Amino acid sequence: MSIAATPLTAGADRPWYASVTRPGPVLFAVLFTLDSIARAIIAPVIPLEALRLLGSARNVSVAVTVVGIAGVCMALVLPGIIHRWRPRASYLLAIGMLGVASLLMASQTITGFGLGWMMRAMAAAGLLGLLNIYIAGFIEKRDLAKSEPLRTFFSATAWVGGPFLGIRFYEISPLLPFAVSIIAAIILFIYFRALNLQAPSPVISQGGFAPLRNIRRYFTQKRLTLAWILNFGREMWWVTLFTYAPIYLVQAGKPAVEAGDLIASCTALLFVSLFLGWMGRRIGLRRFISGGFLWVSAATFSVVWFSDRPDLASTMLILSAVGAVSLDSVCVVTFLRAVRGWERPQMTMVFSIYRDAAALIPPAVFAVLLSFFPLPVVFLVNASFALFCGLLALKLPRSL
Numbered sequence: 080m081s082i083a084a085t086p087l088t089a090g091a092d093r094p095w096y097a098s099v100t101r102p103g104p105v106l107f108a109v110l111f112t113l114d115s116i117a118r119a120i121i122a123p124v125i126p127l128e129a130l131r132l133l134g135s136a137r138n139v140s141v142a143v144t145v146v147g148i149a150g151v152c153m154a155l156v157l158p159g160i161i162h163r164w165r166p167r168a169s170y171l172l173a174i175g176m177l178g179v180a181s182l183l184m185a186s187q188t189i190t191g192f193g194l195g196w197m198m199r200a201m202a203a204a205g206l207l208g209l210l211n212i213y214i215a216g217f218i219e220k221r222d223l224a225k226s227e228p229l230r231t232f233f234s235a236t237a238w239v240g241g242p243f244l245g246i247r248f249y250e251i252s253p254l255l256p257f258a259v260s261i262i263a264a265i266i267l268f269i270y271f272r273a274l275n276l277q278a279p280s281p282v283i284s285q286g287g288f289a290p291l292r293n294i295r296r297y298f299t300q301k302r303l304t305l306a307w308i309l310n311f312g313r314e315m316w317w318v319t320l321f322t323y324a325p326i327y328l329v330q331a332g333k334p335a336v337e338a339g340d341l342i343a344s345c346t347a348l349l350f351v352s353l354f355l356g357w358m359g360r361r362i363g364l365r366r367f368i369s370g371g372f373l374w375v376s377a378a379t380f381s382v383v384w385f386s387d388r389p390d391l392a393s394t395m396l397i398l399s400a401v402g403a404v405s406l407d408s409v410c411v412v413t414f415l416r417a418v419r420g421w422e423r424p425q426m427t428m429v430f431s432i433y434r435d436a437a438a439l440i441p442p443a444v445f446a447v448l449l450s451f452f453p454l455p456v457v458f459l460v461n462a463s464f465a466l467f468c469g470l471l472a473l474k475l476p477r478s479l
Contacts, residue, residue, distance in 0.1 A: 102217040102276060104226035107210060108233035110271065114206050115234040117177050117263035118199070119241025119346075121184070121256045123339045124249045125196065126325045132189050136326050136454055140446035142193065143322055147439025150200035154432040157208050158293070158425055166209055166278035170271060173205030178264035185257035200435060208431035209278075215415060215423050216278045227415075228356025228408045235349030242346065246339025296422070297429040305474060306413035307433050309368065312468035313406040314437035316375055316399070319461045320345060322442070324396060327454050331389040341393050345400035349407070356408040364409050365475040371410075372469030374402030379462035386455035402465075413475065 098105040129139045161169045176198050183195030218226050248255035298304050325338035359367040378399035385391035418426045441460070448456045 100274065102213070104218060104229050105233075106274075107214050107217075107226070108230040110213075110267070111210060111230050112233045112237050113263060113267040113270065114174075114177070114203075114210075115237035116241060117181070117260045117267065118203060119237045120245040120248070120259045120263065121181065121241075122238075122321050123242045123246045123325055123342050124253075124256050125184075126322050127246075127249070127329065127335060127338070128184075128187075128192065128253070129196075130326055130329070132192060136323070136330070137446055137449040139322070139326065140442040140449060142196070143318075143442035144439055144446060145193075146196050146200045147435050147437075147442065149197035150204045150435030151432055151439060153201035153204040154208060154428055154435055155294075157205055157431075158428045160205075161209070161212070166212055167276060169205065170209045171268060173202050173209060174264055174268045174271065176202035177206070178261050178268070181257045181260035181264065185254050187253060200438065204431060204435050207434055208428050211411075211415075211427045211431060212423070213276070213278045215418070215427065227411050228352045231349055231352035231356075231404070231407050235346065235352065238346035238349055239343050241343075242339045243343035246336055250335065293425040293429050297426055300417070302417035302476070303414065303426060303430070305471065306417055307430060309372075309406075309413055309468055309472055310410050310430070311433040311437050312372065312464055313375075313403060313410050314434050315441050315464060316379070316403050316461055318437050318441060319457055320396065320400070320403075323445075323454065323457045324393075327386075328389060328393070330454065333389055337393075341396065344397050345403075348397075348400050348404040352404055352408040355405045359405070359409040363477070364412060365472065365477055368406060368410060368413070368475065369469050369472035371402045371405040372465050372472055374405070375399050376462045376465035376469060378402065379458050379465060382458045383455050383462065386453075386458070 099109055100106070126139060129142055130136070133139055133142060157169070160172070164172070180195045180199035180202055183191045183198065186192060186195070214226065214230075245256040245259075248259065297307070321342060324341055325335070328338045328341065329335060362370075378395050378401075381395040382392045382399070385395060414430050418430070441457075444460065445457045448460070
């Protein structure tokens with residue numbers, strides 16, 4: 080029996096397991112966590128394996144750019160896939176792609192690894208966009224500022240344990256972290272299929288799901304444009320951390336395990352996301368988001384300053400993660416509060432491109448810069464853009 084695609088009200092007679100079987104903040108947080116496990120376990124492994132296969136940080140940047148293009152393409156065509164298959168089948172397809180991606184990446188060949196890396200980006204783009212559609216369809220706008228920190232908090236286990244264990248699995252066997260990722264994807268596939276959960280059918284506006292038309296429509300709306308830039312800015316910091324911090328530490332002579340530990344230390348701050356979300360609501364999201372970006376900027380500039388001292392630079396990255404996690408707790412709300420209900424599916428897909436654009440545009444710029452400058456230049460660019468976003472966030476509505 081299918082679950083009705085309408086928001087559910089809590090009742091005293093609900094069984095104890097209802098929160099993980101019926102649509103609501105906890106269920107969507109669990110789905111996001113399982114997805115995160117499949118991705119996080121190989122997150123610190125990917126740049127090191129890419130460095131081994133490609134030979135230099137510049138070449139890795141070029142590869143990340145190509146992967147970002149694949150993710151953007153997926154985000155653009157996803158509305159058409161959803162319209163044809165509906166959200167449930169599309170979600171299952173994206174989960175399947177995630178598992179196949181890890182299988183290909185485990186091949187230890189440039190071709191297999193590259194194809195798997197691109198497929199992983201496409202799957203991640205699809206899962207993020209689809210989950211946002213489910214959340215927007217089942218959770219009231221007034222509750223979004225509470226549900227987003229919950230989702231971030233739940234996923235903290237994956238993004239702390241994943242990098243910590245993944246890099247150790249990689250030292251035992253290069254195939255082991257990819258095997259764990261495949262198992263996590265299989266569990267997610269079985270769980271979501273058993274839920275039989277269908278999101279509200281997308282409403283087709285005039286012009287349908289034409290990607291270029293949707294992009295033009297999105298960026299003619301100032302609040303949506305602002306939301307996109309701010310979320311691009313926060314994601315850019317995470318892309319820099321996950322891609323270039325491991326390479327920086329290995330090139331500085333540190334063992335690979337320290338790269339996994341650094342990422343795990345940064346993502347461990349996700350456990351305070353509920354508190355940070357509460358703080359954001361108390362302070363006001365406008366000031367909180369602006370302050371978060373300024374914090375990230377100051378700490379990341381310090382990474383550049385201490386780039387010749389890896390231990391201090393790592394500490395500065397952890398401090399910078401405090402601001403990044405603060406932004407993760409609330410920044411998506413800038414979009415969810417601004418989007419109009421009748422065009423939610425189309426605008427959600429355009430919004431979701433921020434994640435893949437952050438994996439495309441900065442690495443493309445870094446690939447050029449790394450031809451002339453040492454690796455710390457990537458942190459300098461990141462800090463500068465975070466400063467820009469901090470000032471831009473002051474244009475958010477005071478009533479947010």
